[in-house]
Amino acid sequence: MSTQESLKVINARLGKPKARIGFILGSGLGHLTEAVDGISINYDDLPGFPQAGVSGHAVKLVLGKLEGVDVAVLGGRAHFYEKGQADAMRVPLEVLAALGANQLFATNACGSFRSDIPPGELMLIADHINFSGRSPLIGEPTDSRFVNLVDAYDPATRTILMEVAAKEGITLKEGVYAWYSGPNFETPAEIRALKILGADAVGMSTVPEVILARFLGMKACGVSVVTNMAAGLGYEQISHEHTKAMAPLGATKLEKLIRGFLRRL
Numbered sequence: 530m531s532t533q534e535s536l537k538v539i540n541a542r543l544g545k546p547k548a549r550i551g552f553i554l555g556s557g558l559g560h561l562t563e564a565v566d567g568i569s570i571n572y573d574d575l576p577g578f579p580q581a582g583v584s585g586h587a588v589k590l591v592l593g594k595l596e597g598v599d600v601a602v603l604g605g606r607a608h609f610y611e612k613g614q615a616d617a618m619r620v621p622l623e624v625l626a627a628l629g630a631n632q633l634f635a636t637n638a639c640g641s642f643r644s645d646i647p648p649g650e651l652m653l654i655a656d657h658i659n660f661s662g663r664s665p666l667i668g669e670p671t672d673s674r675f676v677n678l679v680d681a682y683d684p685a686t687r688t689i690l691m692e693v694a695a696k697e698g699i700t701l702k703e704g705v706y707a708w709y710s711g712p713n714f715e716t717p718a719e720i721r722a723l724k725i726l727g728a729d730a731v732g733m734s735t736v737p738e739v740i741l742a743r744f745l746g747m748k749a750c751g752v753s754v755v756t757n758m759a760a761g762l763g764y765e766q767i768s769h770e771h772t773k774a775m776a777p778l779g780a781t782k783l784e785k786l787i788r789g790f791l792r793r794l
């Protein structure tokens with residue numbers, strides 16, 4: 530319902546816009562919305578879109594062109610930890626799919642486990658571990674809920690992103706992202722456990738959105754900006770303030786990567 534209502538609002542303002550690719554921007558990474566030559570609509574005006582949200586997120590949808598490609602950018606996200614809803618981004622993602630986006634590019638801030646991917650660097654998500662035990666598809670009644678998550682982070686897209694990074698002189702390493710429910714940060718023991726389980730980084734988002742994107746038939750990819758070493762692995766005090774302060778360090782590289790990637794589409 531809300532998806533159709535949101536589409537009505539969008540169509541009334543912009544005619545019938547199309548998008549080729551959709552983006553979700555993580556904490557402190559929202560300024561990419563300003564790089565788009567287009568029109569923005571506040572989430573408040575879009576039924577079913579998350580309201581308010583978390584500081585550090587730009588809560589608007591921007592539709593327009595970036596590097597000549599029709600894009601739809603979700604400037605901010607709702608997280609599972611806000612209201613306990615793993616499907617909080619379902620309507621926005623359904624809207625992206627309805628606008629024609631067959632690809633989701635998710636971004637986030639994360640804590641790294643790897644000294645070779647330190648704060649300020651980017652990590653290309655190769656796969657994920659759902660450490661929350663929750664799925665955005667709980668309650669979905671159709672058999673489509675049994676989503677296959679092999680190659681959820683599209684291998685061909687990852688190859689292109691690695692090539693673009695090399696060309697642009699951006700260090701990009703692949704790793705496994707673990708979704709932790711939040712909103713509290715992890716304990717050092719949890720980080721040790723996640724490391725043993727095979728994760729390279731941890732964060733509080735992206736996984737439910739990628740599951741929803743695959744459910745909706747979209748390809749997915751994700752890039753994390755490392756804002757800190759995870760709990761127990763670094764010297765800095767982990768905090769949301771620190772995340773917001775550090776994200777811009779990686780954001781410049783991320784924008785360069787995204788622009789290079791769009792030029793390849």
Ligand code: HPA
Nearest residue numbers: 638639640731732733759
């Ligand atoms: N843990 C979880 N989420 C995060 C972190 C972290 O260390 N850093 C940025 N987002």
